Amino acid sequence: MAIASTSCGHAKSEQNSAISKADTSVMTDIPDFDADSAYAFIDAQVAFGPRVPGTPAHEKCENYIVSSLRKFGADTVSVQRTTVTAFDGTRLPVANIMASFNNGAPRKVLLVAHYDTRPFADEEKDKAKRNTPIDGANDGGSGVGVLLEIARQLGQKAPQIGIDMLFTDVEDYGTSEGQDSDGSWCLGTQYWADNNPYVGKTRPAYGILLDMVGGRGAVFTREYTSMNLAPDIVNLVWGTASRSPYSDRFSNDVQGAAMDDHIYVSKAGIPCIDIIEIANPQTGGFPPTWHTLADNMDAIDRSTLKAVGQVVTDVLYSEPATQP
Numbered sequence: 197m198a199i200a201s202t203s204c205g206h207a208k209s210e211q212n213s214a215i216s217k218a219d220t221s222v223m224t225d226i227p228d229f230d231a232d233s234a235y236a237f238i239d240a241q242v243a244f245g246p247r248v249p250g251t252p253a254h255e256k257c258e259n260y261i262v263s264s265l266r267k268f269g270a271d272t273v274s275v276q277r278t279t280v281t282a283f284d285g286t287r288l289p290v291a292n293i294m295a296s297f298n299n300g301a302p303r304k305v306l307l308v309a310h311y312d313t314r315p316f317a318d319e320e321k322d323k324a325k326r327n328t329p330i331d332g333a334n335d336g337g338s339g340v341g342v343l344l345e346i347a348r349q350l351g352q353k354a355p356q357i358g359i360d361m362l363f364t365d366v367e368d369y370g371t372s373e374g375q376d377s378d379g380s381w382c383l384g385t386q387y388w389a390d391n392n393p394y395v396g397k398t399r400p401a402y403g404i405l406l407d408m409v410g411g412r413g414a415v416f417t418r419e420y421t422s423m424n425l426a427p428d429i430v431n432l433v434w435g436t437a438s439r440s441p442y443s444d445r446f447s448n449d450v451q452g453a454a455m456d457d458h459i460y461v462s463k464a465g466i467p468c469i470d471i472i473e474i475a476n477p478q479t480g481g482f483p484p485t486w487h488t489l490a491d492n493m494d495a496i497d498r499s500t501l502k503a504v505g506q507v508v509t510d511v512l513y514s515e516p517a518t519q520p
Contacts (some may be wrong), residue, residue: 309339
């Protein structure tokens with residue numbers, strides 16, 4: 197993903213009645229998100245090597261995600277395939293992975309993460325290393341790790357709503373240069389948005405994208421584009437965080453705008469937000485390991501995984517079965 201622009205401010209905490217509040221009285225028995233388990237799911241991905249589309253490591257990761265979802269009891273698991281052309285003319289295979297849990301529920305929420313990794317470490321200070329693929333432990337691996345741990349929990353205890361998951365492909369094979377650079381990112385999600393399986397009321401009520409959610413000491417601001425696309429959902433998630441032990445990890449400041457998958461999910465008719473580290477104090481933007489060879493397992497913080505994973509779990513298991 198790329199930084200599209202930057203904005204600063206402070207968000208109001210009110211909720212719109214169109215989105216239900218996450219009220220723990222709805223379901224008090226909320227699973228305990230296991231950060232060690234999420235960490236292990238990230239480690240397994242990194243062990244395959246850089247998951248660049250069209251490589252054996254990418255294929256192994258695809259198979260790993262699919263087999264994990266089936267093992268955890270997903271009602272359906274499918275892979276949407278196509279081929280796209282990257283900004284540099286490279287033809288890339290796409291494999292978007294989709295799964296559904298508690299599929300018979302009248303109301304659904306969509307969780308999203310990309311699993312491909314950057315084919316070049318273009319943010320490396322050493323220019324000689326900039327064409328090296330990255331491990332993508334945080335950028336790619338962390339969102340998938342959190343989703344797989346939530347999937348494991350869903351297999352043990354279903355919430356009152358249905359949960360769909362979308363693992364997107366060819367998200368990170370873009371460029372920040374040129375007039376049409378924005379459209380060079382999220383190629384798998386762009387295709388999915390034009391060919392998604394939802395019709396009418398089958399669409400999830402909203403979506404939550406997890407991207408770079410494992411960095412050391414990460415604090416998550418309200419991402420600017422999410423506030424424009426789906427402010428009620430931002431309020432729902434950040435409001436849930438404010439009532440949790442992890443309130444210090446979710447800032448009410450509005451900072452940064454990411455060119456990311458949530459934009460195209462929203463265009464498909466599912467209002468979607470992005471939980472992403474985009475205001476790191478060291479860089480003023482993405483974390484210092486972003487698009488570098490330092491984005492390895494050393495960059496992953498279990499306490500960050502716990503904060504994000506538990507807040508999202510709290511939201512899901514506190515949702516009512518139908519919209520009030």
